[in-house]
Amino acid sequence: MNRLFTAEIVRNDPMDNGYFALQVTPDVEISEPDIGQFFMIKTGESIDPLLLRPFSFVDFIPPNDKYPNGSLMFLIGAVGKGTNILKHLAVGMRLSVIGPLGQGFPPVASDEILFIVAGGIGIASVLGLTNVNPNTPFFYGVRTKELIPDMVWFNYTGINTFTTSDDGSIGFAGSVLELLEKQVSEFKRGCGGKIKIYACGPNGMYRAMAGMNLDADVYVSLETPMACGIGTCLGCAVDTVNGLKMVCKDGPVFNLKDIIWDG
Amino acid sequence: MNLSVNIGGLELKNPVVTASGTFGYGVEYAEFLDLNLIGAITVKGLSLRPAKGNPPGRVWETPCGMLNAIGLQNIGIDAFIKDKLPELRKYDTKIIANFFGDTIEEYVEAAAALSAADGVHALEMNISCPNKQAGWIAFGTDPALTEKVVTAARRATKLPLIVKLSPNVTSIADMARAAVNGGADALSVINTITGMAIDIETRRPRLSNIVGGLSGPAIRPIAVRMVFQAAKAVTVPIIGMGGIMTGGDAIEFILAGASAVAIGTANFVNPAASVEVLDSIKDYIVRNRIDDINTLVGGIIC
Numbered sequence A: 001m002n003r004l005f006t007a008e009i010v011r012n013d014p015m016d017n018g019y020f021a022l023q024v025t026p027d028v029e030i031s032e033p034d035i036g037q038f039f040m041i042k043t044g045e046s047i048d049p050l051l052l053r054p055f056s057f058v059d060f061i062p063p064n065d066k067y068p069n070g071s072l073m074f075l076i077g078a079v080g081k082g083t084n085i086l087k088h089l090a091v092g093m094r095l096s097v098i099g100p101l102g103q104g105f106p107p108v109a110s111d112e113i114l115f116i117v118a119g120g121i122g123i124a125s126v127l128g129l130t131n132v133n134p135n136t137p138f139f140y141g142v143r144t145k146e147l148i149p150d151m152v153w154f155n156y157t158g159i160n161t162f163t164t165s166d167d168g169s170i171g172f173a174g175s176v177l178e179l180l181e182k183q184v185s186e187f188k189r190g191c192g193g194k195i196k197i198y199a200c201g202p203n204g205m206y207r208a209m210a211g212m213n214l215d216a217d218v219y220v221s222l223e224t225p226m227a228c229g230i231g232t233c234l235g236c237a238v239d240t241v242n243g244l245k246m247v248c249k250d251g252p253v254f255n256l257k258d259i260i261w262d263g
Numbered sequence B: 001m002n003l004s005v006n007i008g009g010l011e012l013k014n015p016v017v018t019a020s021g022t023f024g025y026g027v028e029y030a031e032f033l034d035l036n037l038i039g040a041i042t043v044k045g046l047s048l049r050p051a052k053g054n055p056p057g058r059v060w061e062t063p064c065g066m067l068n069a070i071g072l073q074n075i076g077i078d079a080f081i082k083d084k085l086p087e088l089r090k091y092d093t094k095i096i097a098n099f100f101g102d103t104i105e106e107y108v109e110a111a112a113a114l115s116a117a118d119g120v121h122a123l124e125m126n127i128s129c130p131n132k133q134a135g136w137i138a139f140g141t142d143p144a145l146t147e148k149v150v151t152a153a154r155r156a157t158k159l160p161l162i163v164k165l166s167p168n169v170t171s172i173a174d175m176a177r178a179a180v181n182g183g184a185d186a187l188s189v190i191n192t193i194t195g196m197a198i199d200i201e202t203r204r205p206r207l208s209n210i211v212g213g214l215s216g217p218a219i220r221p222i223a224v225r226m227v228f229q230a231a232k233a234v235t236v237p238i239i240g241m242g243g244i245m246t247g248g249d250a251i252e253f254i255l256a257g258a259s260a261v262a263i264g265t266a267n268f269v270n271p272a273a274s275v276e277v278l279d280s281i282k283d284y285i286v287r288n289r290i291d292d293i294n295t296l297v298g299g300i301i302c
């Protein structure tokens, strides 16, 4: 299947808080991506910025009459040069895209219960999980209420959200991990059983999780700067107990216990 | 219209090759382009033993370019010959094996091992590496050392030997002459230019290795100048590279004196860049009614 393709922007809606919802439809058939996989997107024709930018997709809408090759939904934070250009591209423009890339979240076994954890914009890579695992507890930590993206653009079901904010402006005041830890131990005391945790957030959150004594199988989606996205430049290395791995090819989803965090 | 070129004994059907370290071991790109179309594939720099490379924090984007400090991570010559070459032999293109060592002996051993392999058509020696025996001074920054290591490798191979020059020198002409005196059949010009970037919030370097190699369009004028100067200094053919994104960029290198061009960082931006550059070179040739691309080499008017 074509992993290098062009796609037409069919929707590009800015939100007040700096996020934007981008929907594109590929010009050719692409393979259906797994949740946790990502796409490299060229943010314009210019050589500055030069490199493509990696983005997880929130949702893949299968081919239909309107979009014969389906469409991809992205939730993106405008943080720097490339994302601020992308944010202003008009509907009808075409983007150069590579993907789907990397390894997504592993399947959840029938005897396991899934907990999802998102920190900030990390919500973009795990939101799609709620579609396949309805009613899953979803722990979502933000700095403040205003930073919650508007979800009207996205199709998701059965979300059972525990929101936390650093400043207490919404939900539980404090760290999302604090709430997660509480819920995990409550669950263990209650019905028990095996827990899988799928998380996406900043590295600091993962480090903290690695230090916690969570009785669960934890998978996290890592972010590193990337050049190629396809495993050839060897730029996105991460240290693991199995040696150096490439985030773009061997990840971005890794078992948390395999990651070696430096000093 | 003739597009074929001869690079020190290496016959290429056209002048477009891929640059080492930017095209993996070649096979990874088969899904994105028809590998049979390009003149040659230069594979990731190989060493006798597998190399782990530098710690994470290896790439960083800069204006119109990127810094890398991969640290020459590679699978090693044995694994390359066993696992990658059989796959590469299926394609009708030439394979250039880029290699390096920590010592002169390692260069010699690597050259010999690669020459014995079925399916390697030429060797490209990366001399932008520190020399363990001489206080880690790069082989490619001291002309006497360059000549010495090239002379030694020359004796170890009958294949066309391409020496890839480091741009981190005062006189590229002196380095070109040193490599040719050592027995180089051709030169690759240029490798990445040393650079660095700092995160002003954390005050830490962007790369774990602190310094890295700059590549991409940001370095193109420097690379064109160095190809021009090297071509004036020696008569062996030159593979020009450094920031080529388009066919027009490639023609610029050819006019400066390159007989072939290598596509590097552009492969990251567009995995099919090499064939697109080739197509656009063809357009230029047709548009300018040129029968033989070789007549363009060094065709700058000044």
Ligand SMILES: Cc1cc2nc3c(=O)[nH]c(=O)nc-3n(C[C@H](O)[C@H](O)[C@H](O)COP(=O)(O)OP(=O)(O)OC[C@H]3O[C@@H](n4cnc5c(N)ncnc54)[C@H](O)[C@@H]3O)c2cc1C
Pocket (backbone or CB within 6 Å): A038, A049, A051, A052, A053, A054, A055, A056, A057, A074, A075, A076, A077, A078, A079, A080, A081, A082, A083, A084, A121, A124, A125, A222, A223, A224, A225, A226, A252, B060, B061
């Ligand atoms: C696998 C993966 C999935 C991602 N999914 C999403 C997503 O769904 N939504 C979203 O908003 N963001 C996502 N990101 C982060 C996103 O790639 C960066 O925010 C983006 O590259 C920033 O580009 P910029 O030009 O605006 O920023 P600049 O700061 O100008 O970028 C400078 C350079 O640093 C790189 N860079 C900066 N921040 C990051 C980062 N966090 N991760 C990797 N590279 C970075 C850029 O790619 C660029 O090469 C993801 C990152 C990865 C690795």
Ligand SMILES: Cc1cc2nc3c(=O)[nH]c(=O)nc-3n(C[C@H](O)[C@H](O)[C@H](O)COP(=O)(O)O)c2cc1C
Pocket (backbone or CB within 6 Å): A233, A235, B019, B020, B021, B022, B044, B045, B046, B068, B070, B072, B098, B126, B164, B190, B191, B192, B214, B215, B216, B217, B219, B241, B242, B243, B244, B262, B263, B264, B265, B266
């Ligand atoms: C990520 C990366 C890895 C590279 N690895 C090698 C290498 O292993 N050996 C080598 O001789 N040159 C290596 N190079 C240098 C390129 O082959 C080329 O000389 C340089 O990048 C300039 O061309 P460009 O601007 O088109 O990329 C590497 C460059 C990059 C960007």
Ligand code: FES
Pocket (backbone or CB within 6 Å): A225, A226, A227, A228, A229, A230, A231, A232, A233, A234, A235, A236, A237, A246, A247, A248, A249
């Ligand atoms: S980004 Fe190039 S190897 Fe991962």
